[in-house]
Amino acid sequence: MQSLPSAPGPDTLPLYQRLAQALRSEIAAGIHPVGSGLPTEIELCARHGVSRHTVRAALRLLVDQGLIERRQGAGSRVIADTPPVAYVHTIRSLSELFSYTRDTTLEIADAETVTLGEAEAAAIHWPPGTRWLRITGVRWTADRSEMVCHVTVFVHARFAELLTDVSRQDGPIHALVEARSGERVEEAVQEVSAAAMPPAAARALGTRTGAPALRILRRYLDASGAPMMVAVNWHPGDRFAYTIRLRRDDEPA
Amino acid sequence: MQSLPSAPGPDTLPLYQRLAQALRSEIAAGIHPVGSGLPTEIELCARHGVSRHTVRAALRLLVDQGLIERRQGAGSRVIADTPPVAYVHTIRSLSELFSYTRDTTLEIADAETVTLGEAEAAAIHWPPGTRWLRITGVRWTADRSEMVCHVTVFVHARFAELLTDVSRQDGPIHALVEARSGERVEEAVQEVSAAAMPPAAARALGTRTGAPALRILRRYLDASGAPMMVAVNWHPGDRFAYTIRLRRDDEPA
DNA sequence: TCTCATTTGTCCGTATGTATA
């Protein structure tokens, strides 16, 4: 039986945390390579002379840190040799994907069901021929002093009947779809690129066609990875920037 | 003593999960308003007729979901009445901030210590007059078949002496700074905007000056929020997009 | 397909330490 390291003073870490440290060290040292199994709970009890309760508390820490995964009946398996999460960007709602989407309102100019043509389909990375409810409009700042971007939203046709009154609603469209359909957006993929402002957006925004513009494509996916909704935003390049802040997210260990 | 709801079949949730559900319902219903204290562990044991172990497992779920916080000696406090829907963008290293920064190499054209002028200072959001090591170059794909972007990196002058051999190094500069100085990047702020390609970058990349380009400004901050390093990348707008994927981060409950 | 040993999951009881009010 090994003894867990412990400082002499009264400020030692709890037993289960020292055990977790020891296991992290063993994993980092390659004693338990990624993909291999960790010793069983009972074996760890015997090896370190602690109760199963303590072993389970330690293993829970490793699970929380993404180092191991556990399956009832099968054991614990090492899935990473270093705490995988280094930096995270967390948002509380998809509206914050582009932070200023709060405190803005969408003025809808048009909403109709369309069949995707070649060009439009390619632009949103989806095969042509499918039917979508296409909503176009302009997003304004809350005080309506400034236009934020030109918006085109494609909502999957199966939600179209839920959105017949969309032009009189406010709030994010994806939230409306979620609330009325009961389906949840499980994942969102955002693509930011620079391109020349297209004529339609330039007309709506009163800018020059061809000027540098920020194009933001957001795809809202359900649990199976199929798109529920796709939004294309065109922002005047000289007025808007997309900012994210990532914080280091690991334990001092 | 209340009895936790349980379906008749054999497919009931574990006791501690049902208890967590019950507590979530009570919080959502305003029985335990945000800011108020939850009953103590012992009281919850008595009230629901379960062991303290079970109560603690349930409360741990609520902590993980961000609904309550607990302090030894003080009790449990409600900090939110609805599971804060979080979407997270997780990266394992700052190099993945722009995903293709992996598998690319930076060809350094120039490195010299400079005092920031007005224009440059404004561009990186920092007062003029400060001294920085300015490194310029072009980032190539791994097979050197294509130029990815034009790069200007400003490293705080206190790190300059650690980077005298920077042109012969590869790997991310921020990693070099971290390794040699011992200071850690605690936070990174990235700003993406569209602008006309400036002449210097256009020359280096062989593109047209004034064409739509993606400008990415990354500021690497230390624990006190002071910038350790600032990087400005110019990408040809027609060739590159910045993609992030956010996953829903909550439990099925 | 079925059995069976293994392994983790759940749940109980008890005791003591430590931070808080």
Added chain:
DNA sequence: ATATACATACGGACAAATGAG
């Protein structure tokens, strides 16, 4: 200083999932 409340740690028992035979 005392009582309270959460944290840590020991013990035992059975259930459920897994995987091998």
